[in-house]
Amino acid sequence: xxxxxxxxxxxSALELGCIYALVALALFISFTILNIADxxxxxxxxxxxxxxxxxxxAGHPVLGLLAATAAGICSGFVTxxxxxxxxxxxxxxxxxxxxxxYTINIAVMGFASNVNLFSCNTIFxxxxxxxxxxxxKLAVILIIVLVIGALVALFLNTKLGLSIRAxxxxxxxxxxxxxxxxxxxxxxxxxxxxxxxLSGGILAQYQRSCDINLGxxxxxxxxxxxxxxxxxxxxxxxxxxxxxxxxxxxxxxxIVAVALRLNVPAExxxxxxxxIVAIAIAFPYLxxxxxxxxxxxxxxxxxxxxxxxxxxx
Amino acid sequence: MLxxxxxxxxxxxxxxxxxxxxxDVSLSLEDxxxxxxxxxxxxxxxxxxxxxxxxxxxxxxxxxLDGEDITFxxxxxxxxxxxxxxxDPLKGTAPHMTIEENMALAYLRASTANxxxxxxxxxxxxxxxxxxxxxxxxxxxxxxxxPVGLLSGGQRQALTLLMATxxxxxxxxxxxxxxxxxxxxxxKVLKLTRQIVAERKITxxxxxxxxxxxLELGNRTLMxxxxxxxxxxxxxxxxxxxxxxxxxxxxxxxxxxxxxDRILLSKDEN
Numbered sequence: 001x002x003x004x005x006x007x008x009x010x011x012s013a014l015e016l017g018c019i020y021a022l023v024a025l026a027l028f029i030s031f032t033i034l035n036i037a038d039x040x041x042x043x044x045x046x047x048x049x050x051x052x053x054x055x056x057x058a059g060h061p062v063l064g065l066l067a068a069t070a071a072g073i074c075s076g077f078v079t080x081x082x083x084x085x086x087x088x089x090x091x092x093x094x095x096x097x098x099x100x101x102y103t104i105n106i107a108v109m110g111f112a113s114n115v116n117l118f119s120c121n122t123i124f125x126x127x128x129x130x131x132x133x134x135x136x137k138l139a140v141i142l143i144i145v146l147v148i149g150a151l152v153a154l155f156l157n158t159k160l161g162l163s164i165r166a167x168x169x170x171x172x173x174x175x176x177x178x179x180x181x182x183x184x185x186x187x188x189x190x191x192x193x194x195x196x197x198l199s200g201g202i203l204a205q206y207q208r209s210c211d212i213n214l215g216x217x218x219x220x221x222x223x224x225x226x227x228x229x230x231x232x233x234x235x236x237x238x239x240x241x242x243x244x245x246x247x248x249x250x251x252x253x254x255i256v257a258v259a260l261r262l263n264v265p266a267e268x269x270x271x272x273x274x275x276i277v278a279i280a281i282a283f284p285y286l287x288x289x290x291x292x293x294x295x296x297x298x299x300x301x302x303x304x305x306x307x308x309x310x311x312x313x
Numbered sequence: 314m315l316x317x318x319x320x321x322x323x324x325x326x327x328x329x330x331x332x333x334x335x336x337d338v339s340l341s342l343e344d345x346x347x348x349x350x351x352x353x354x355x356x357x358x359x360x361x362x363x364x365x366x367x368x369x370x371x372x373x374x375x376x377x378l379d380g381e382d383i384t385f386x387x388x389x390x391x392x393x394x395x396x397x398x399x400x401d402p403l404k405g406t407a408p409h410m411t412i413e414e415n416m417a418l419a420y421l422r423a424s425t426a427n428x429x430x431x432x433x434x435x436x437x438x439x440x441x442x443x444x445x446x447x448x449x450x451x452x453x454x455x456x457x458x459x460p461v462g463l464l465s466g467g468q469r470q471a472l473t474l475l476m477a478t479x480x481x482x483x484x485x486x487x488x489x490x491x492x493x494x495x496x497x498x499x500x501k502v503l504k505l506t507r508q509i510v511a512e513r514k515i516t517x518x519x520x521x522x523x524x525x526x527x528l529e530l531g532n533r534t535l536m537x538x539x540x541x542x543x544x545x546x547x548x549x550x551x552x553x554x555x556x557x558x559x560x561x562x563x564x565x566x567x568x569x570x571x572x573x574d575r576i577l578l579s580k581d582e583n
Binding site for chain 2: 157158159160162163165166169170172173174175176177178179180181
């Protein structure tokens, strides 16, 4: 087993885990808080990746990340606009935007299905020059994720953040508090998709390439991370829950890395992901059921004991 | 001051489910008026409230609050000056958020500046919320960090009442807000309602199925039937009225619809 848990596996799992944690955070906002299944996540992730790749290729790695975030905001705005101003069902709005983004993403990459960034500077090459060592990548990603996580936690505790949280909890109450739910949904989805776009942007620079199919299944993976995090940490303050989401994402990546080490062929990875997701989602339910069954058996056994005791008398 | 000027509302017009819920209803409430409303199920009481809050727009007529025509004003805009409590205690609060956070949201109505949205709940806000919760005498002031979902129905309804009146509304609509509570809790919430409404002279409309309550509370009683206001009494005439008189009026206007269990029950109770 020693060979499975090497430092390099742990390192790359943490790196990828932190990058994808931003998507999980995005779903934390849209799915957990706003109670909206935003299915544009896959396309939005690729959009961030493509936009960042092109700007980085032009020689501006930091600007690339900002552009990816801005692109995410635009995508989130369109999804929200369809839902709140056009009367489109929220799931449909996500699917529509996701479909449209495929063409936009290809167009961003100059009508190519992939782009390579091997010859240009990224935030990671800059960090290598400044920091050196082997942990510079993780350091950069960790700083970004922790700063973003703290900002999101702070934001969700402002009065606007409270309004967004209440929108997913009791929309009637939001209206009665003279807050426009259309506005809070729009802001919430813009923030969520900004994180998704940024995550895609960091990944483009991390793996030095962008592919049109990169985002496929992203929503499932992020959901798995989110649920693993909630299972681990449970409910609590916003800070605690956000830390849980980041940890969940890292743990998910670690499980995948171990699966790969166990010689699971790369083609089967999607199936492995699906199984992990299903287990992660089912786990809290099964745990509750197991506790109940155990109690039931104990109580029934005691009843049988007292019943047989009475008979003997 | 609230004026309903010949308002009408028909649901599902042109279909087999067509329902004329409000028919040419006119009502004028003076500042500080506290009117109770009775009427059988489907008489249009809640529909009238929803027409005032803007949950839908009326087909005809106009809604005027404090001299301002709000007929086509959006619901969330109107809610700045309208308080609305429902029979269901779950409707007025966000269950997964803390008492403090719920109150902060209700208190947003007080602020007009946009930058308030980016502020956090301040220490002075917390102090203010604490003082107001202490007035409820339910021990909620020591549970401000707990999610509202953990409170009982009565506690939630009391909290909702507090939130609806935190910023004094121009009109308070109470839609059977004690009907889902046990008698002792209902009495307590009712006492609170009376106290808050009297202290701040809030103009108030209250639906009730309790004939005794309808006469005892407030200064005016309305009776609705089939989308009309069929009876309107106040002043001397109202003071002299008994529950029997009111029931008589009811059978006069509602006729065969009198077999409304809840109203008959409330007669027995008193």
